[in-house]
Amino acid sequence: MPFIAHLEELRDRLIRCFIAIFIGFLAAYGFREILFEILIRPLVQVMGQKDSLIFTGLPEAFFTYLKVAFIAGIFISSPVLLYQFWAFVAPGLYKKERLFLLPVVILSTFFFAGGALFGYFLVFPYGFQFFLDFAGENIQAMPSMKEYLAFSSKLLLAFGLIFELPLVLTAMSRMGLVTPAFLRTNRKYAVLIFFIAAAIITPPDVVTQCFMALPLMLLYEISIIGAVVVQRKSPCPGQTDTEEKPRPLPPPKTHSGPAGAAGEPSSTSAASSGKPEEPNDG
Template sequence: MTEENSLISHLIELRSRLLRAVLSVLLVFACLAYFSNDLYQLLAQPLLKTLPVNSSMIATDVASPFFAPFKLTMVLSFFLAIPYVLYQVWGFVAPGLYRNEKKLVGPLLFSSTLLFYTGMAFAYFVVFPVVFAFFTSVAPEGVTVATDINSYLNFVLKLFFAFGVSFEIPVAIVLMCWTGMTDAASLRQKRPYVIVGAFVVGMLLTPPDIISQSLLAIPMWILYECGIVVGSFYSHKEDDEEDEQPESDKSGE
């Protein structure tokens, strides 16, 4: 197989897998579209439970009652389809990986998905009730708390993404240790800087209050420590590398 034909075949496969990934998101969206208002109602529960009596969420834009649930459903469809999307990514890159790389990448894809979902769940069940209760309790007297549904959606999606990505810290550490970028001993020495950095990241990604900042920074620190423990078992060793070729090279011989 010539180099040009090989490139074309790879591009065709890439297009096919991207199409499957997009179709999976659209399929999930089609299944959830009917329940978009119910999904938004579920998302709004942490705030609604903390609002004062006779207070509710509002829509300041004419189209917000339609577009806010629609946007939520689309984003949720992508989140739910992430396992299949990652499977398509895995199917595309797997033939070019060594056997020892396949043994690590598979579990990393699974763990990264699980950690992302865990971060979102932590934000919904732990962070949201605490943060919204704090915000509504400090409202000045005479001020009615009535949050716009579109502003609320943007706010919670930002937190979902922040916590979901932050919970990927162990995966990032394992990859750095495995590739030889760093090792567990070096990461332990950097612990004080990481703790300070975690609070800085929490300050930048969360609302301007110490509660939500700490609720992001402390889990990041704990996950950093977990990543060091796991990463110590995946230290890069030149002597242990296999000399075998990737499957894609073998097939071309």
């Protein structure tokens, strides 16, 4: 396929993606208030107030609802987006690459959703409580809609990407960048990084830090298992899937009879050489 045809196909698939996002946006905008109430539920439960958020500018609430509907529209249209991506990339891949990449694309969606749900149900309540503890008698927390949406969406995105760790390390192992032995050797450094990240994100108590770091350690162990699996299935170094093993040469043909034994040419060899056979006088 020529390069211009690839660009035309890319344009058509991007247009379909934008149409799918727009349709998802329109569908989500009708439920904008319900979606935003679901998003702020962890904060409302911690603050214990019905009206826990404010907006400081006249159009702030309107634009916040637009952003919520847009994010929900991307989530609703994600099956179409993944299909368009796969339909554009798959024809240029080998069969084994397609068999490896297709489960990765599907699993990445579930891992990302699992990370976002983990952050929403487990991290949000403890994190919001930690930040609200800085309020005092003369200090009152009054978060705005725009600030909360920006903060919560960044956290959900961060936890979704963190839960992609097993897929990333498995893909790196498939490409030969890391090995299971390397991951096992550096496990202690990974655990240290996980606890440091948990200490920064969560409140400063040991129980909450362990509550945050243990899932990351579990993801790291899953990464090692995935690396072992792909290492066993990968071909040997220096031998590709399309290479054929060299075939042994056939044994040389031998001629029976005294002529063949004495090394003299036989009648068949003479006929094949095009020279007539001389008569035997005697």
